[in-house]
Amino acid sequence: MGVYSTNIISPKGNSGMTSISTHNDDTTVEFPDIGFDFFYNGINCRTTINSSGNSWIGFTGSSEQLKINRRDAGADNIYYAKETVNDKPTFRIRWEGHQSYSTWGTLNLVWELILFNDNAMVLVIEKIPNTGTNSFENPALGTTALTLEGNKSYAFIPQQDQGKSYTVQEGSYIQTDIKYLIVDGTDIKHWDTTSSNYVKVSELPLTSDKFKIYGDDIYHKERTGIIAASPILKIWSPSAELPTPRITQVIKPKPVIVNMKDDILFSEAYIKDIMNSVVTVDNTGSGIIVFIVSIDSGISWKAWNGSSWTLVDITNMQDVKSKGMSASVFQGITEAQWATLGVSNKKMKFAWYMEVAASTDVLKLKQIRVNYNTN
Template structure:
């Protein structure tokens, strides 16, 4: 979590930086491991960041994902350095060059890029002739055209986890020194990596010393180790002003098995057997629904496996999921195959397994219709 400011920041220059490449015309060069995880579009890019004499940065390899006056330019020098700001690791790139590959030593195109471990970035423009392409491949959103000016900086702040859907605006960004603790009743707890759960470290009241001694750098959404039904996430920072944090928790329902309470009866004398079964449902996303049937009022359950009817254990959710019939299989069962189920009792009932894996999935069963042959 960090702080955005509408004020631009100045470049720091190349003092103390490591030279990666010099007199670079069209050569693509790779930066070393930046020393911390940096996610862009869901990919950890700590060891896959590249640049070139043509004034671009690739986060996931030699892909031109950030272009700063990109054209057939030339880099006199490309530098990098690991730095610490507010006790947070950063990685800074400095590109010094010129808009045309033949003008070595002119230095009319100079910029720096600061990379943060929360996927945010700040681009600092020292000099730019604006004779090339300025753009950013913005995950989820698409290509974003950049308007860049001399002596200004631009903050790239992701609005989604793992470096997606960036807001790009003039200004700057810095990560705050923030610590997290959980208040569980009267107990103060932090995340214990050894047990992968929250562990007690002290008792109320909370103090700045306790945050600095025990506080976590990131908060964990897991509830392991928490007893209270209403735990409280506490946040501390030395900043006098801080944007109110927002914690979003996404919940998806657990898989379920739905069992019809009553049989579908077809005991009328004019009904011979089942022709087919037709399901109507809404299924948007990655939802799973599989069906099983019973002809003895739920005592036993079966599914068609492609050649015969096999038993399914309705008390075993995984068995129903793996052996149950998909909608396509259920629709494809022929009249002869339904007859081989032994429908002499003239009754049938259905059960089905339902599962969604994303909060955006929609899975609604609207109707099961059984069609019969008659005399």
């Protein structure tokens, strides 16, 4: 897999390209075998890529899946070329035409599309009047509206295997060999797939040959096998175009049990019993929060299971997670059910288990309120 670059690339022009269609009004044309497997939405499009005088690309046939100022336009020329970039095969399409089928020879809509053998693409806009539809049928995400400008390029990079869930950004794409090694003290290490461990393969200094022989194609976030407190990730590529790499570390909090420090006291003589509880939670995403309750200052803990109060081991995180009460169950406990807990000593404390599945999850407990009846 290559890398995204903010650099805008220029169209290469039609020199040396093969013409597949001229004076094309509404005709659909099919490109020959592009020379490598190219997947879009899980389908190998090696021999199924189409275009038309109406300025669109169909990856899987005649369906209009990429529209560039799509309208009743006209293509003076449609070209293709099999090329090599950074020792990788590419397939380039060039479309030259105009926004209206009646204005032949007036080239105000010109673009190129470069396909890479890892299912990425770059769309290069030379000229565009923006009088038609610009959109992309983005597998797994749906229709993506495109904002396209002349003298700009746009990178389409799949985030899932086999050409799915593309990010579309102004810029370009560089496909090249990228290798990773870890410097652990004076040792050079790479990831050993057999032992799932970083292992020593050489010693400093680093050389391009060591990257070529030992370098990993994928950076592994695990630290197993690393001794140094501050290991160094080294990245190498033979391409002079490679932008400065940026690595983003995403941290997800570990599950936690929060235990109230003090009891809630119901010592006033006028308090009769507990009527219900109200919980206010912000939970955006796949977060989990469950509650348990103690009436003996945390010596023992219980949860309502729908028919009775059951003991919960607060020292066992999995026990709390599996037996704890969800917010809806907690708030649904009736006055009669609270009475079976036995709160005659008029004190209570709560604890809750919190877990998020992703760094984007938002999970906040804002309030627990206990409502009571009076004499």
